[in-house]
Amino acid sequence: TAINRFxxxxxxxxxxxxxxxxxxxxxxxxxxxxxxxxxxxxxxxTTSFVSPKWVPQLADHNEIVxxxxxxxxxxxxxxxxxxxxxxxxxxxxxxxxxxxxxxxxDAFSLKNVNSNVEDSLKKLMEVTKIALENNxxxxxxxxxxxxxxxxxxxxxxxxxxxxxxxxxSGCYEVSLGDTIGVxxxxxxxxxxxxxxxxxxxxxxxxxxxxxxGQALANVLISIEKGIRSADSSIAGLGGCPYAKGATGNxxxxxxxxxxxxxxxxTGVNLDKVVETAKWFNEAAGYDKWSRVGAAMMAK
Ligand code: HMG
Ligand code: MG
Numbered sequence: 001t002a003i004n005r006f007x008x009x010x011x012x013x014x015x016x017x018x019x020x021x022x023x024x025x026x027x028x029x030x031x032x033x034x035x036x037x038x039x040x041x042x043x044x045x046t047t048s049f050v051s052p053k054w055v056p057q058l059a060d061h062n063e064i065v066x067x068x069x070x071x072x073x074x075x076x077x078x079x080x081x082x083x084x085x086x087x088x089x090x091x092x093x094x095x096x097x098x099x100x101x102x103x104x105x106d107a108f109s110l111k112n113v114n115s116n117v118e119d120s121l122k123k124l125m126e127v128t129k130i131a132l133e134n135n136x137x138x139x140x141x142x143x144x145x146x147x148x149x150x151x152x153x154x155x156x157x158x159x160x161x162x163x164x165x166x167x168x169s170g171c172y173e174v175s176l177g178d179t180i181g182v183x184x185x186x187x188x189x190x191x192x193x194x195x196x197x198x199x200x201x202x203x204x205x206x207x208x209x210x211x212x213g214q215a216l217a218n219v220l221i222s223i224e225k226g227i228r229s230a231d232s233s234i235a236g237l238g239g240c241p242y243a244k245g246a247t248g249n250x251x252x253x254x255x256x257x258x259x260x261x262x263x264x265x266t267g268v269n270l271d272k273v274v275e276t277a278k279w280f281n282e283a284a285g286y287d288k289w290s291r292v293g294a295a296m297m298a299k
Contacts, residue, residue, distance in 0.1 A: 006264040007043070007229040008255060009175070009205060010036050013064075014045040014079055015249055016237030018057050026060045026067070028283050033068040033076075035276040036234065040268040045099065045231075046076050049085035055241060065092050077139050081113055086127050090134060098131055099175075100124040101141040102166060104158040107150035108143060108179070112242040121162065125169040132170045140166030140174040141207065146191050147182035149244040156194035163199050173205055175231055178218065179243045181211025188218045192225050201226030208250045210236060215250035216258050223262075230255060235277040235288040251290030253277065271296075 013033050017024050029047070036044045046068060052059035065078060077097040080086050089095040102124055103109040106116040113120050128138045145159045163174045176195065178188070195204070206222045207230070208215035219230055236251030256270045274293045281287055289297070 004264045005228065006223075006259050006266050007205075008041060008252065008259070008266050008268055009043040009045065009229065009231040010039075010041045010234065010252055011045045011207075011231045011249060012036070012233035012235070012237050012252065014047055014058070015231075015240070016233040016235075018048060018055050019239035019241045019246070020057055020237070023057055023059075024284050026063050028280070029060070029064055030067045031283070032234075032276070032280055033064070035272075035279065037069060037071040037074050039272040039276060040266075041074065042267070043075050043077065046078055048079035048081075049089045049098075050079065050081050051084075057241075062088070062092055065089075065094050070094075075137070077137075080127060080131075082123055083127055083130070086130055090136070095136065097137040097139065098127075099139040099141060100127055100166070100171070101143060102162045103143040103148075104154045104162055105144045105148035105151045108148045108243065111150065112143065112240070117158070117162065121165055125165065128166075128169045128171060138169075138171045140169075140171035141177055142166070142174060143177045143179045143240075144243070145176045145183070146178050146187045147180055149180050149246070154191075156191040159191055160195045160198055163195055163204070167199060167203055173203055173229065174199070175205040175207045175229075177207040177231075178209055178215075179240050180246045181209035181214065183208070183218055184214055185217050185221045189221050189225075192222060192227075196225060201228070205229035205231060207231040209238070209246055209248065210250045210254075211247045216254060219250070219255065219258065234273060234290075235280065235286075235293060236290050237288060248288075251292070253290035253292040253296075257292040 233249035236248035
């Protein structure tokens with residue numbers, strides 16, 4: 001029988017920690033990344049080479065990428081907003097994959113990267129070009145794919161256009177982000193149908209924040225449309241500091257339970273992820289739990 005493979009991209013160390021009020025100590029972040037590597041993910045996003053003035057929580061990016069272990073077969077993308085960030089990432093000598101991020105609304109783009117969509121696309125296409133010349137793989141994000149905290153509804157055509165540009169410029173995959181988690185099956189379907197007219201499902205991932213509890217329903221509809229890659233964050237940590245009302249990502253534990261229960265193979269060990277969440281809560285002084293993690297701990 002054919003194996004139904006699904007790739008889960010763990011973004012907790014980056015998306016999860018970028019919006020936290022307190023600064024999580026570097027050693028804890030490094031251990032979190034190493035423990036996540038042991039869970040079996042193929043992709044573990046680790047940090048952001050953004051301005052420390054904009055995202056002080058990840059100001060320790062240089063140390064992070066140098067200190068965490070690198071497991072065979074695991075890639076460790078770092079977020080890069082501009083040429084300065086790429087230069088710093090390259091200077092570490094250890095970064096092999098970056099993620100660039102665009103958006104589908106000018107209002108959000110201006111708040112997030114201080115440029116409108118058009119200008120930001122130009123910058124990130126240049127970043128992608130230089131990265132590829134340096135043999136760095138590039139993943140792309142499009143943010144606010146269904147709703148924008150400053151502008152409201154977002155045109156699916158705009159999402160398609162940004163996704164196309166990212167792929168044309170050489171991203172191996174584009175992750176579609178519902179940054180503030182407002183999408184429902186209806187709005188996500190409409191958006192995906194539009195994007196899929198010009199972009200194949202194999203080149204897409206989905207990135208749902210679970211703010212309104214719609215994330216798994218939206219993953220299901222994405223699967224029905226052929227997508228086999230999704231981003232999630234351990235214990236549902238996360239948010240975007242430049243998106244009012246953005247809360248945690250879809251929790252990895254909830255996604256893994258859902259995928260396994262529906263016949264998908266991810267290669268990730270759910271028990272280990274729950275153990276890692278438990279360790280992280282104790283080490284960092286948190287009490288954040290996914291639904292599945294809480295249920296498994298209560299047994
Ligand atoms: P700016 O202020 O327009 O940039 O910010 P600038 O070029 O004028 O530089 C301002 C200062 O920052 C300068 O320092 C630069 O050197 C420095 P100063 O001269 O004042 O001392 N600087 C940098 N330092 C370190 N690394 C850099 C860097 N760039 C400039 N890379 C900028 C523009 C893009 C830098 C800023 O807006 C920024 O860092 N934004 C990042 C915001 C962010 O990280 N947002 C969250 C990630 S996106 C997200 O979460 C969504 C996602 O999860 C998907 C989804 O959910 O939809 C991916
Ligand atoms: Mg996000």
